[in-house]
Amino acid sequence: MIQINKYWEDLNVLQVNRQAPRAYYIPYADEQSAKSGRRGQSPYYQTLNGNWKFQYHRTVHDVVEPFYEEDADVSAWDELIVPSCWQVKGYDQLHYTNLNYPFPCDPPYVPEDNPAGLYVREFNVSKPMPGKERYIVFEGVNACFYFWVNGKFAGYSQGSRMPAEFEVSSLLREGKNRVAVMVLKWCDGSYLEDQDLWRYSGIFRDVYLLERDATHVRDVWNKQTFQDGFRKAALAAEIETTGRLEIRAELKDAQGTIVGSIQEIVDGKGTLQFELKDPVLWNAEKPYLYRLYVHSGGEVLQFPVGFKQVAIEAGVFKVNGQAVKLKGVNRHDSHPELGQTIPVKHMIKDLILMKKHNINTIRTSHYPSDSRFMELCNEYGFYVIDEADLECHGIGSAGDFQDGVFHKLSRDPAWQAAFVDRAVRMVERDKNHPCVVMWSLGNESGYGANHIAMAEWVRSRETSIPIHYEGAAPHYEGSSQVDCLDLESRMYASVQQIEAYARDENQKKPLFLCEYSHAMGNGPGDLFDYWEVIYRYPKLMGGCVWEWSDHGIQTQTEDGTPFYAYGGDFGDTPNDGNFCIDGLVTPDRKPHTGLLELKKIIAxxxxxxxxxxxxxxxxxxxxxxxxxxxxxxxxxxxxxxxxxxxxxxxxxxxxxxxxxxxxxxxxxxxxxxxxxxxxxxxxxxxxxxxxxxxxxxxxxxxxxxxGLKNEPEPEVMPKGTTSVQAEQKGQLLMVEGFDFAHVFNLQDGTLQRLSRHGVEMLAAPAQFSIWRAPTDNDMHVKEKWLEEGYDRALMKVYQCGWEQTQDGAIEIRSRFSIGAVSRFTILRGEACWKVNRNGAVDLLVTTKIQNERQFPYLPRFGLRLSMPQGMEEVEYSGFGPHESYIDKRQSVRRGRFLTTVDEMFENYIMPQENGARYGTQWAVVSNEQGMGLQFSAPGGFSFHASHFTPEDLTKAAHTWELAKRKETIVHLDYKMSGVGSNSCGPELAEAYRLSEKEFQFELKLKPVFKEDE
Missing domain, CATH: 2.60.40.10 (Immunoglobulins)
Structure with a gap:
């Protein structure tokens, strides 16, 4: 291996030669360019993005040649775009894991087979003007890196998702220069970066060169205070310079009018004080921004100023004196092709989608976002919970979360500097962003003295923004009163639990659900209940749904079929499967129906x-x-x-x-x-x-x-109809009328054939059904369902007979049970099928769950039909236009809808139950000429039509594994259990379970020719 210091396993070294953190800005030459905010318009900014020479090594020990030397020959190396994540470019192992470390847990040590990516870039530098300095800024490098300029060692840094800035003036020269970087996949900091995500590596955010005046403004911090109920505001711009400097600062309103101007000499540190009467305040609904322009030497710095006050009063979270509910989502940096490298247009796409769906809050889970994302949040109007790049979930997992092992790092003094460093760099970078309403000390890292040290540093430096950390909650620490934190936070607390907190007078802090309502797959189904309670109690300040986007990786099968991959699809171990597919939008940002539900509920x-x-x-x-x-x-x-x-x-x-x-x-x-x-x-x-x-x-x-409820229209009988004719042939009952011919199988106790005018309406016998393809949120109850054999349940017919009624109809009665091999019978029932003179079939089913065992609630109960090829048109009266369930139906509206079987399918990355229509009054499934079956029920029913059976969906792990059937599979359910959010959230609420011990279901099936009706 090349001769370098092994900083990557040294807790005493977090950086070498890295500049002290500062507020984010780009120096410009004039105010007009600074106003644009476009980096390329600054003559002092030079991008180092682009094609770099790249060489990947499976282990850092294989790096033996001094590639960083000026004359090192890298001409045969690959080329790699910077910024990028090297895994999505074909290097190394694409790997998804949630809470487990992807290496042996032996802090601070990481595997000897520590992959290394070598980068080399040549670039030209103009002749420096006298008195100028130059800095290289790396905005994000995962996980640690060494770098050299023109063969000379320039610095080292770790902490993946915050900028690292280095002064390189003495190392650069006029003309051609070479920068070389060695990025390591793992370092001791990786123990603090165990977030629920794909494990990416490389220079994944921008790299650029800044030219500065030798004496320049190094940092600016805009502090605000208010008097007289926000009628007066003071802006104190605390300036830090590298020497004695004449500064002119102008504060302008959104129209560009100067509202304050100061010119002073600052030598090291100074404060410029502006006072305003009746300032326009910033909030997420009206994100009014002033702009502070700081002129010094040949530079102009521009900072957004949003006059805003965040406070907690009497247990209520307030912005500008007004109680505010945070209607938020958790957002990772995630792109289906670029990984964690996020273009600005992609950021804007996310924010526009969020605004359109009534979201006002973003938690930057679980690390600070790109600075430009924060700027966009200022402008579009979002409240941001700014979260430190800190999660050591794998520490708890390695010890099965027993004996306080989860707190191992958070309570170890040797790790305190690393913990605090992550808070310092976040706060210093983002302290001027109006969008920030909370500082978060990270996520799922236990709780101990190191978190307290983080909070104490933040509070000593910045007092206007509340401090959040969910890991100090009672389920970790045993006390709800943690003095260094300003609010209580919970993950996936139930509705009952948050209401109990709100009603507890001993709880003085507001409660924030930093994660709730797990939006995995077909879900979430509990949003309405949460917000009914959140609105009821001032102490409940809202929360952030987990999470914004599915994290699927765009790839393809061997035959070229595109699909979104998840954990395990690349042979990665350990992995957490499709647990990264848990968002409100698809990887390419198409809204799931769960996002539509959220939009309606938080409107x-x-x-x-x-x-x-x-x-x-x-x-x-x-x-x-x-x-x-x-x-x-x-x-x-x-x-x-x-x-x-x-x-x-x-x-x-x-x-x-x-x-x-x-x-x-x-x-x-x-x-x-x-x-x-x-x-x-x-x-x-x-x-x-x-x-x-x-x-x-x-x-x-x-x-x-x-007025009086209209009587149902009388059934129209075909001309010449007197009664239904029936003839038994063995176990088959032939039932015929004026224009129809049905067949009932007396042995199987079910309809075998329905036809009108010779058009066959069934491709297979009808059957009762209790199984649905488990949703992601069924993942826990699914095990109980499988244990009882719900997925393989069969019908046993004890008795079946028929008779002709006085009104000329045919009535078939059966007694049956449903159960699985080797298990007790799940339910017993009686069915009465009545074939009327017009060919309609009335079904009345009475069922009773058996008491041999305490059976888990049923996924569904209803009638399943298979209709022939060509039955593609669907018309129904009920709720639409998209899927709905008993606990996921606020976003649908009553109406009459015309669609197709294909259009009813919701394409979840992990195939599962989808596309049901709750509360349907009637539905018709027919061919394009309108020949088909009409279904109706007095109390409404859950309706579902698909080209996939529940068994097809259950078996498939990806959509490309589904083979579309020619037949149309129709489910007519008495009830479908809700979808909830129990993949990570609480169990499905009792009110949404099909857990009745006895119930009765009425249903009508009628062959129709719609154009003649």
């Missing part, structure tokens, strides 16, 4: 009924700082599915946290008789930076019946 407008028949509704403004004058409302009133009135409202002006009674100009006559549905859609009147005019913020629907 900033609530509409409630006041007096619907006369058009009175109550509108409540849940915004914290703005009124509703920017919102338009379109409404329509439908009577028995026919629109009878519509209009628009322009006069809603309810202020923040206030309500307004609104009258809609419609009138339902007193003598009216019918079913009414009122739909209201709230939309933006004007275009914003994140949405077009007309973008829907939220909607609401109300239903009511006026």
């Amino acid at each position: 900033p407008i609530r509409i409630e009924e006041e007096n619907l028949p006369i058009g009175e509704i109550k509108v409540t403004n849940l915004y914290d700082f703005i009124d509703l004058s920017h919102i338009g409302v379109f409404w329509k009133l439908e009577e028995d599915g026919r629109m009878i009135h519509q209009g628009q409202l322009e006069s809603i002006k309810a202020g923040p946290h206030s309500s307004q009674i609104v009258s809609l100009p419609y009138l339902v006559p007193e003598a009216a008789s019918g079913h009414y549905v009122l739909t209201l859609s709230c939309w933006l009147k004007e275009e914003t930076v994140w949405a077009e005019a007309g973008h829907e913020i939220t909607f609401e629907q109300f239903e009511w019946t006026a």
Whole structure:
């Protein structure tokens, strides 16, 4: 190995020659360029991004040649784009693990086979002006690196996701220069970077050269204070210089008007004081930014200034004196092709999607985001929980979380400097960003003196922002009162637990759910319940859903079929499988239905009924700082599915946290008789930076019946029909009428054939079904389901007979049970099938769960049909247009929908139950000519049509493994259990389980030709 100091396993060395951390900025030559914020417009900025020569070594011990020397021949090396993660470029092992270290746990030591990536870049430097200095900045390198300039050692740094800046003036020369970097995959800092993510390596954020005046402004910290209820504000710009310097600072408002100007001499440290009357305050709803321009020598620095106060008063989290609910998500740096290298346009795409879905808060899980992401949060308007690059989850895992092993590093004084260093670099870099409302001391790292030291440093340096750390919660420490932290935080606490906290008068701090409602796969299904409680109690300040995006890696099968890969797909061990596929959006940022659910539930407008028949509704403004004058409302009133009135409202002006009674100009006559549905859609009147005019913020629907409930329309009987003819042939019962021919299998106790005018409607016998393809959130209860054989349950028919009724129908009755081989019978039931004269089949099922065992709740219960090829068209009346479940249905609206079987499929990366429609009134599955089956139930039903059986979905681990069936598989369920968020969150709530011991289900199946109906 080349002769270098082994800093990567030395806890006493976190850096060599690295500059002290400072606030983020780029020096510009003039104010106009500084205002643009575009780095390339600065003559003092030179990017070092681009193609670098690259050589990968399986172990650092294989690096024997001094590649960093000026004359080292690297011409035969590969080329690698910087910034990038070398794993997504074909080097090393793509590896996903959640909490386990991917190496033996022996802190501070890492494997001897420690991969190394060697980088070499040649670049030109102009002749330096007299009195200038030059700095190289690495904004993110994972996990540690050594670097050389023109053959001379320049520095070392670790701590992957924060900038490392080095002064290199004496090492550079006019003309061609060479920088060489050796990046190691592991270092002792890797024990503090055990986040739930793909383990990437390399120079993954930008690298650039800065030219500075020899005497320059090194750091700026903009502190704010308020008086007279925010009517007066003072901005203290604390300036640190490298020597005596004349400084001119101008504070400008959003229109560019100067609101304060100061010129002073600063020698080392000084403070420039600005005072404003009636400042426009910054908040996520109205992110008003002033700009501070600091002129010194030939440089101009620009800083965003958002006048904002964060405070906790009487257990309530407040921004600018107003109680605020944090409606957030956890966001990793994640790109399906680039890994943790995130282009600015991709950042903007994320933020626009979040704004469009009513999200106002981002937790930077579990490390600080790129500085430009923070700048965008300032501008778009987000509250940010800025989290230190600290997680040592694997310490607990290595010892099975017993005997306090989880606290091993957090309580070891030898690691204290490394812990504190991560807080220092985060706070110093981000202290001027208005978006920051909390400092977080990291994630899932136990709790001890080292966290306390972090908090004490932060509080000694910065007092205006609350400090958060969930790891100090009672389930780790045994006490809910941790003095160095300003709030309580929980992960995946149940609704009952957070309500108990809110009602406990001994709990004085606000409660923040830093992670809740695990959005893995088909989920989450518990958002509504959480927010019902969060809004009810001031002490509950909101939370962040886990998480924003699926972390799938774009790849392809051997035959070229593209798919998103997860843990284990690259032979990586240990791995946590598809646990990285747990977001509200797909890797390429297509919203899952869970995001639509979140949007509806956290919407900033609530509409409630006041007096619907006369058009009175109550509108409540849940915004914290703005009124509703920017919102338009379109409404329509439908009577028995026919629109009878519509209009628009322009006069809603309810202020923040206030309500307004609104009258809609419609009138339902007193003598009216019918079913009414009122739909209201709230939309933006004007275009914003994140949405077009007309973008829907939220909607609401109300239903009511006026007068006597309409009697159901009588069944239309075919001409010439008198009665149904039946003939038994062995175990088959042939049932025929005027235009239909059905067959019932008396031995199997089920329908075998349904046809009308000779068109066959079934491709296989109907059967009762209790199994669904487990969702990700079923992962724990699934084991109980499998143990009881729910996935392989069979029907046993004890008795089946038939008779002709007095009204000319045929009635078939059976007694049956459902159970699995080697297990007790799960349920017993009776079924009555009645074939009416018009060919419709009425089904009445009565079931009873057996008491031989305490059976887990059922995934579903209903009738499963297989319809022939070509039955592709789906029309239904119920909730849509997308999937819905008993606990995931706030984002759907009642209506009549026309779709296809393919369009009902929700394509989750891990195949699972999907596409159901809760609360369906009736549905028709037919061919394109309208020939098919109509289904209806008096109490509604859960409806599902797919080209995959539950068994197909259960078996497949990726969507490419699914083989689409020609038949259409239809499920007509009495009830489908909810989806919840139990992959990481609490168990599915009792109210959403199919756990009834006895129940009855009525269903009607009718062959139809829609065009003739």
